[in-house]
Amino acid sequence: MTNSTVVSVTNLHHSYGDKAVLKGLDFSLQAGRVYGFLGANGAGKTTLINLLLGRLKASQGSVEVLNSQAGSVAAKAKVGAMLQIGSLPANLTVLEQLNLFASYYKSPMPVSKALRLSDLNAHENIAFSKLSGGLKQRLLFAIAIIGDPQLVFLDEPSLAMDVNARQQMWQTIRQLKAQGKTVVLTTHYMEEAEALSDELFILNNGKIIAQGSPSELSHSMQMSEVIFASDLSEEAITALLPEWQWQVVAGKATTRCKAPNALLKAAFEKGVNCEALSVKPSSLEQTFMSLTQSTGADSDKSSDTNEAISKEQAA
Amino acid sequence: MSSLTLHSLKQEAWCDAKSVFRSLGFVIPALAFPCAFYLFFGVAMGNEKTSSYLLINYIIFGVMGPALFNFGVNVATEREQGLLALKQLSPMPASQYLMGKTFTALVFSTLIFVLLSSFAVVFANVSMSFLQWLQLYALALLGTLPFCMLGLVMGLSFSAKAAPALVNLIYLPISMLSGLWIPITMFPEALQLFAWALPSYHLSQLGLSILEMHQGFNLAWHLLGIALFTLPCGYLATKKYNSMK
Numbered sequence: 001m002t003n004s005t006v007v008s009v010t011n012l013h014h015s016y017g018d019k020a021v022l023k024g025l026d027f028s029l030q031a032g033r034v035y036g037f038l039g040a041n042g043a044g045k046t047t048l049i050n051l052l053l054g055r056l057k058a059s060q061g062s063v064e065v066l067n068s069q070a071g072s073v074a075a076k077a078k079v080g081a082m083l084q085i086g087s088l089p090a091n092l093t094v095l096e097q098l099n100l101f102a103s104y105y106k107s108p109m110p111v112s113k114a115l116r117l118s119d120l121n122a123h124e125n126i127a128f129s130k131l132s133g134g135l136k137q138r139l140l141f142a143i144a145i146i147g148d149p150q151l152v153f154l155d156e157p158s159l160a161m162d163v164n165a166r167q168q169m170w171q172t173i174r175q176l177k178a179q180g181k182t183v184v185l186t187t188h189y190m191e192e193a194e195a196l197s198d199e200l201f202i203l204n205n206g207k208i209i210a211q212g213s214p215s216e217l218s219h220s221m222q223m224s225e226v227i228f229a230s231d232l233s234e235e236a237i238t239a240l241l242p243e244w245q246w247q248v249v250a251g252k253a254t255t256r257c258k259a260p261n262a263l264l265k266a267a268f269e270k271g272v273n274c275e276a277l278s279v280k281p282s283s284l285e286q287t288f289m290s291l292t293q294s295t296g297a298d299s300d301k302s303s304d305t306n307e308a309i310s311k312e313q314a315a
Numbered sequence: 316m317s318s319l320t321l322h323s324l325k326q327e328a329w330c331d332a333k334s335v336f337r338s339l340g341f342v343i344p345a346l347a348f349p350c351a352f353y354l355f356f357g358v359a360m361g362n363e364k365t366s367s368y369l370l371i372n373y374i375i376f377g378v379m380g381p382a383l384f385n386f387g388v389n390v391a392t393e394r395e396q397g398l399l400a401l402k403q404l405s406p407m408p409a410s411q412y413l414m415g416k417t418f419t420a421l422v423f424s425t426l427i428f429v430l431l432s433s434f435a436v437v438f439a440n441v442s443m444s445f446l447q448w449l450q451l452y453a454l455a456l457l458g459t460l461p462f463c464m465l466g467l468v469m470g471l472s473f474s475a476k477a478a479p480a481l482v483n484l485i486y487l488p489i490s491m492l493s494g495l496w497i498p499i500t501m502f503p504e505a506l507q508l509f510a511w512a513l514p515s516y517h518l519s520q521l522g523l524s525i526l527e528m529h530q531g532f533n534l535a536w537h538l539l540g541i542a543l544f545t546l547p548c549g550y551l552a553t554k555k556y557n558s559m560k
Binding site for chain 2: 053055073076077079081083084085086087088089090091092096097099100101103104105127143147
């Protein structure tokens with residue numbers, strides 16, 4: 001582990017009972033960078049975050065966070081996390097909640113700074129139950145950074161935020177990065193992941209299937225979407241053009257490919273009639289969807305993970 | 316304990332108390348029930364002897380409620396809503412969370428003691444020596460602890476929806492079967508024996524012993540009875556909490 005390595009994951013496996021969720025992950029995260037973890041539900045994102053936070057114990061392999069074991073008191077003191085949680089105490093004000101969480105750390109960020117960074121100054125005396133959804137998110141964000149952590153986990157940080165608040169949050173995440181903090185982001189907004197991340201990890205079915213900067217990924221994964229009207233069935237098209245994955249819905253055949261030329265040439269040669277043909281570039285988001293959806297993943301929402309955690313305890 | 320953690324502990328206790336005391340829907344019934352029961356049965360319908368007898372029993376009844384509910388129901392809620400997870404991710408030790416909640420329960424116990432004692436003195440002419448009052452207050456504080464632990468086990472075990480019903484389901488029968496409402500000596504022998512399993516029975520006997528109105532068993536047995544209830548509950552709760560990470 002070098003000085004700037006913040007997280008080091010080696011041969012990480014995890015399963016709930018006999019259901020393998022993570023299947024051998026190896027990666028390391030460096031200081032002062034923003035990492036985005038993307039994946040469909042069931043890809044193992046939430047499980048991975050819980051392992052990095054030490055909320056789960058790995059079935060196999062090691063997770064080291066800031067030179068300590070994930071979840072140890074030493075690691076907790078330097079890690080902040082914004083989780084998808086239902087509620088903080090409804091009757092306590094923003095300021096009271098922040099003062100309380102600040103007291104948990106040896107050298108916390110000044111509360112005034114956390115309020116400023118999360119743009120909550122105007123709301124410091126408002127009780128949690130009176131905050132809008134976006135403001136609640138901002139308070140959770142403020143709590144994540146109040147300990148002045150080296151490593152910050154943000155799970156869907158801009159959920160329920162309006163455009164301005166989201167921009168403000170992005171600004172703050174960039175500021176954290178400028179201060180040498182490492183940020184780990186999970187999000188469903190591809191736009192957010194692209195805008196903020198230095199490096200993206202795409203998880204699917206418990207494995208990292210793609211890794212790189214957003215521009216590298218969108219370049220290497222650039223695909224075209226080809227659609228045409230056809231009276232052939234899905235099986236018939238697949239038999240004729242087996243190199244591509246076909247979907248036929250209501251007489252429309254759809255596929256994604258890197259080289260539409262080759263596809264169209266093959267189609268003409270096999271005599272496949274391509275009426276109402278359209279070829280358009282597929283966005284990074286669509287490419288990501290097609291990459292991760294093909295394996296048919298189960299749900300991995302946090303509630304399921306919590307359920308799995310409690311099942312694990314019961315066992 | 317360093318000054319830092321002392322500061323944090325104060326924050327924890329203060330925040331928990333503020334949070335609970337701002338929920339009038341919790342505070343009013345928690346204080347009103349024991350007061351109303353005592354004013355009706357102990358003052359309006361009581362005589363000199365029953366007024367002091369029921370004062371002790373209704374104080375114990377009164378301290379049980381907030382301890383059971385703040386732990387049983389509020390811990391279940393905070394666990395389900397994720398607040399507990401957030402706290403567990405911070406370096407704050409688990410004991411601090413528990414001490415914060417215990418503080419709130421002790422504040423309630425103090426209020427119950429002050430309110431019921433005032434009614435007893437003002438409306439029912441109950442008179443005790445300063446030492447006896449002090450013993451009764453100490454008992455009210457001590458009596459909070461077994462129910463904090465029992466509530467905690469429940470709060471860590473049951474869902475936020477089930478917890479209030481389950482807490483009520485044990486709160487009222489336990490009070491009844493401990494002889495808090497009807498003297499234990501009027502119970503059939505089997506029920507009198509069963510009462511030995513209940514901390515509120517032992518607390519009631521310890522309290523009544525202040526006025527020499529207890530059944531007459533050696534008080535050490537009652538202290539042992541409380542310890543034998545509280546410690547296993549505390550152990551079970553710690554185990555559950557630690558396995559929740």
